[in-house]
Amino acid sequence: MQSKPIALTILDIISIIVLGVAAYLSLFFAPTEAVMGQVQRVFYFHVGTAWVGLLGFILAAAAGIAYLVTKNMAWDRFEVAAVEVSTMFFFITIVLGSIWARPAWNTWWTWDPRLTTAAVTELIYIAYFMLRQGIDDPEKRARFGAVYTLLGGLSAPITFMVIRLFRTIHPVVIGSASAEAQGGFDMTSDMKVAFFFALFAFTVIFIDLMWNRIRLGQLEESVEQLKLNVAI
Amino acid sequence: MIEVKKLVKRFGLKIILRGLDFSVEPGEFVALLGPNGAGKTTFLRILATLSRPSLGEVKVAGYNLPAQSAQVRAKLGVVSHLPLLYPDLTAEENLLFYGRMYGVENMSARITEVLEMVGLENRRKDLVRTFSRGMQQRLAIGRAVIHDPEVMLFDEPYTGLDQDASEMLDEVLRSVAAKGRTVVMTSHDLARAEDLATRFDILSRGVITASTTQKKLKKTNLLAFYKESLEA
Amino acid sequence: MKTSSPSLLKATLAIVRKDLAAEFRSFEMISAMLVFSLLVIIIFNFALELDIKTRQSVTAGVLWTTFAFAGTLGLNRSMSVEKDRGCMDGLLLAPVDRSAIYFGKAISNLTFMLVVEAIILPVYSMLYNVNLFRIDLVGVILLGSIGYTAVGTLLSTMSAQTRTREILLPILLFPVAIPVLLAAVKASGGLLTGAEFSEILTPLNILIVYDVIFIAVAFMVFDFVVEE
Numbered sequence: 001m002q003s004k005p006i007a008l009t010i011l012d013i014i015s016i017i018v019l020g021v022a023a024y025l026s027l028f029f030a031p032t033e034a035v036m037g038q039v040q041r042v043f044y045f046h047v048g049t050a051w052v053g054l055l056g057f058i059l060a061a062a063a064g065i066a067y068l069v070t071k072n073m074a075w076d077r078f079e080v081a082a083v084e085v086s087t088m089f090f091f092i093t094i095v096l097g098s099i100w101a102r103p104a105w106n107t108w109w110t111w112d113p114r115l116t117t118a119a120v121t122e123l124i125y126i127a128y129f130m131l132r133q134g135i136d137d138p139e140k141r142a143r144f145g146a147v148y149t150l151l152g153g154l155s156a157p158i159t160f161m162v163i164r165l166f167r168t169i170h171p172v173v174i175g176s177a178s179a180e181a182q183g184g185f186d187m188t189s190d191m192k193v194a195f196f197f198a199l200f201a202f203t204v205i206f207i208d209l210m211w212n213r214i215r216l217g218q219l220e221e222s223v224e225q226l227k228l229n230v231a232i
Numbered sequence: 233m234i235e236v237k238k239l240v241k242r243f244g245l246k247i248i249l250r251g252l253d254f255s256v257e258p259g260e261f262v263a264l265l266g267p268n269g270a271g272k273t274t275f276l277r278i279l280a281t282l283s284r285p286s287l288g289e290v291k292v293a294g295y296n297l298p299a300q301s302a303q304v305r306a307k308l309g310v311v312s313h314l315p316l317l318y319p320d321l322t323a324e325e326n327l328l329f330y331g332r333m334y335g336v337e338n339m340s341a342r343i344t345e346v347l348e349m350v351g352l353e354n355r356r357k358d359l360v361r362t363f364s365r366g367m368q369q370r371l372a373i374g375r376a377v378i379h380d381p382e383v384m385l386f387d388e389p390y391t392g393l394d395q396d397a398s399e400m401l402d403e404v405l406r407s408v409a410a411k412g413r414t415v416v417m418t419s420h421d422l423a424r425a426e427d428l429a430t431r432f433d434i435l436s437r438g439v440i441t442a443s444t445t446q447k448k449l450k451k452t453n454l455l456a457f458y459k460e461s462l463e464a
Numbered sequence: 465m466k467t468s469s470p471s472l473l474k475a476t477l478a479i480v481r482k483d484l485a486a487e488f489r490s491f492e493m494i495s496a497m498l499v500f501s502l503l504v505i506i507i508f509n510f511a512l513e514l515d516i517k518t519r520q521s522v523t524a525g526v527l528w529t530t531f532a533f534a535g536t537l538g539l540n541r542s543m544s545v546e547k548d549r550g551c552m553d554g555l556l557l558a559p560v561d562r563s564a565i566y567f568g569k570a571i572s573n574l575t576f577m578l579v580v581e582a583i584i585l586p587v588y589s590m591l592y593n594v595n596l597f598r599i600d601l602v603g604v605i606l607l608g609s610i611g612y613t614a615v616g617t618l619l620s621t622m623s624a625q626t627r628t629r630e631i632l633l634p635i636l637l638f639p640v641a642i643p644v645l646l647a648a649v650k651a652s653g654g655l656l657t658g659a660e661f662s663e664i665l666t667p668l669n670i671l672i673v674y675d676v677i678f679i680a681v682a683f684m685v686f687d688f689v690v691e692e
Contacts (some may be wrong), residue, residue, distance in 0.1 A: 028581050032510055049519040068405070068688055080540045092567065120639050120642055121638040124640065127632075127636045129633055130632060130636075131623075131626065131636060134623075134626030134629075134632060135625070135626050135627070136627075137243050138243070139243065139244060140625070140670065140692070143689070144622050144689065147689060148636065151619075152639070152642050155640045155643055155678075158643035158673070158674055159646070161670060162642075162667070162670055163649075165516070165650055165666055166650070166666060172598070224243050224245050228245055228246060277692070282553055282556055282557070282692060284691065302469065302559050302561075305557055305559040306467065306469055308557065310553075312553065315549055315550070316549060316550045316553060316554035318551060320492075321486050325482070329478060330554065332556035332637075333470065333479075334470050335468045335470040337467065337468075356533070359489075380467070461587070
C-alpha cells in the first residue's frame with residue numbers, strides 16, 4: 001500500500017510509450033488528408049480522448065449506483081477518479097476539436113449537439129466538484145456525489161437528443177456517406193491504423209491514470225487516519 | 233425502554249461513539265451530561281432515528297434501529313435547541329400540521345389540551361414568529377407531545393433561555409415526565425438537570441464513563457460527581 | 465389517544481397544505497419571484513431590443529429563462545424554510561415515508577412556480593402584445609415546470625445541506641435541467657410561431673420522458689439525500 005505497486009510503474013511506462021507511438025502514427029505515419037490537410041491529424045487524439053472521456057463518464061455514473069447500493073467507500077474513490085480523469089480528457093477533446101473546427105468550419109466553436117453536450121458535461125463535472133467541496137462529512141459527500149453523477153448520467157444523453165433537434169454540423173466520420181460535405185472523410189487503411197492505435201493508447205492511459213488516482217484517494221484516506229491517530 | 237449495546241458511530245474516519253452501552257427503564261428520567269464534543273447530540277440523533285448507527289444494537293420502545301425506524305418514530309417525541317416550528321404559521325396551525333403528520337385523531341380537542349399544558353392557549357391564533365424564545369420552546373414541547381409519545385428526547389432544551397423562561401420550561405418538562413414517559417435529556421445546566429432527572433449518566437469520549445441516581449447523590453452534589461467522573 | 469401513521473397521500477397533502485398556508489399568508493416567496501421575473505423581462509427588453517419582428521422568435525426563450533431564474537429563487541427559499549429552524553428534522557421525525565416529504569415539497573414548489581407563471585403570462589402578453597393565452601402553451605408550460613421542480617426539489621434538498629447553500633443550487637440545477645428547458649423552449653417556440661404539430665411532437669415527447677424519468681429517479685434516491 002505505501003510503496004507503489006510494480007505493475008503500476010510498468011503501466012506508467014507503457015502509457016508513455018503508447019502515447020509516443022500514437023503521436024508518431026497520427027503526426028507522421030498517417031497520410032495527409034486530401035481536403036483538410038495537416039490539421040486533420042488532431043482528429044486521432046480528438047476521438048481518442050473523447051472515447052475515454054465518455055468511458056469515464058459512464059463508469060462514474062455506474063460507480064455512483066454501486067456506491068448507493070453497497071455504501072462501500074471504494075466505489076466513491078473510483079467515482080471521483082473517473083470524474084476527474086474524464087473531466088481532463090473531455091477538456092482536451094474540446095480544445096482539439098476547436099483547433100480542427102477553425103479551418104474546417106471556419107469557427108472555433110459551434111452549438112452542435114456533440115460540442116454542447118461535451119461542454120454541458122464539463123459543467124456538470126464542475127458542479128460535482130463544487131458540491132463535494134461544500135460537504136464535510138465524507139459519507140454524505142459520497143452519497144450526494146453519487147446521486148449527482150447519476151442525475152448527470154441520465155440528463156447528458158437527453159441533452160444530446162434535445163440539441164440534435166436544433167441543428168448539427170458535426171461530421172459522422174465512420175460509416176456515413178452524406179457527412180463529407182460537413183468535413184467528414186473516408187479513412188485510408190493507414191489512417192485506420194493511427195485511429196485505432198490512438199483509441200487503444202488512450203484506453204491504456206485512462207486505466208493508468210484511474211489507477212494512480214484511486215491510489216491517491218487511498219493514500220489521502222490513510223493520511224487522514226494518521227492525523228486522527230495523532231490527535232488522540 | 234431504550235437499550236443500546238456496543239454502539240459505534242463514525243463520521244468518515246472520525247469515531248464519535250466508541251462502543252457505547254446504555255439502557256433506560258420505562259418511566260426513568262435520564263440526564264446525559266458531558267463536555268462538548270463527547271457525542272451527546274450524535275447519540276440523541278441516533279436514538280431519534282435521524283442518524284444511522286455505524287455498528288451495534290439500538291432498541292427503542294421494543295423496536296430495532298434502523299430497521300424499524302418508522303415504528304420507533306411514532307412513539308418518539310423530540311425537542312432540540314431549534315424549535316422545529318414554522319414562523320409563518322400560527323401556534324394552532326403548527327400543531328395541526330404535526331398532528332396530521334402523526335395521524336392524530338380528534339385533533340382540535342388534542343390541540344387545546346396540548347396548548348393548555350404548555351400555557352399558550354390564549355396565543356393559539358398568533359403567528360409563531362411573534363413568540364419569544366421561551367414561548368417557542370414551550371410550543372416546541374407541545375409539538376413533540378402532540379401524538380402522546382412514550383419516549384421523549386430533549387437535546388439542550390435550555391439553550392438561549394433566560395431565567396424565567398427556564399423556570400417555566402422546567403414546569404412543562406416536569407408535567408411531560410409526570411405522565412410516566414421515559415425521558416432522555418442532554419444538558420449543560422447541571423443545576424436544572426439535578427432537579428429534574430432521576431438518573432445521571434456521564435458521556436465522555438464516546439462512552440458512558442459513570443452513572444449515578446438521584447438517591448445515591450444525596451451525600452454529594454451533582455457538580456462534584458460530574459467533575460470527579462471526568463477527571464477519572 | 466389514538467394515532468395511526470398517515471398514508472403517503474395524507475402526509476404529502478399535509479405538507480402541501482402547510483406550505484401553501486404559510487406562503488399565502490406572507491406572500492414573501494411569490495412576491496419576490498414575481499418582482500424578479502418582471503425585472504428579468506425588462507432587462508431582456510433592452511438587451512434584446514424586443515421589437516415586433518424579434519419578439520415572435522425569442523418570446524419562448526425569454527419566458528423560460530425568466531421561469532428558470534424565478535424558479536431557483538423559490539426552490540432555495542422553500543428549502544431554507546425547512547432547514548433554518550430544524551423543521552427538516554421535524555419532517556424526518558414523523559412516522560411517514562420519506563417520499564411524502566419529497567412529493568409534498570415538490571408539489572408546493574410546483575404550485576408556487578405555476579402561480580408566478582400564471583401572473584407573468586398575461587403581463588407579458590400585455591406588455592408585448594403577443595397572445596399567450598393558449599391551452600396548448602399552458603400544457604407545455606405545465607410539463608416543463610413539472611420536470612424543472614422535480615429535479616429542483618431534489619437538488620435544493622442537497623444544496624441546503626452544504627456550506628455554500630443558495631449559491632450552489634443554480635450551479636447544480638441548470639446543467640442537469642438543460643434538456644427540460646431546451647425542450648420547453650423548442651415546444652413553446654414552435655407553438656408561438658405556428659409550426660406544424662409534427663415539429664412540436666418531438667420536444668413534447670422529450671419533456672414527457674424527462675418528467676417521468678426524473679420523478680422516478682428523484683423518488684428512488686430521495687432517501688439517500690436526507691438520511692445521515
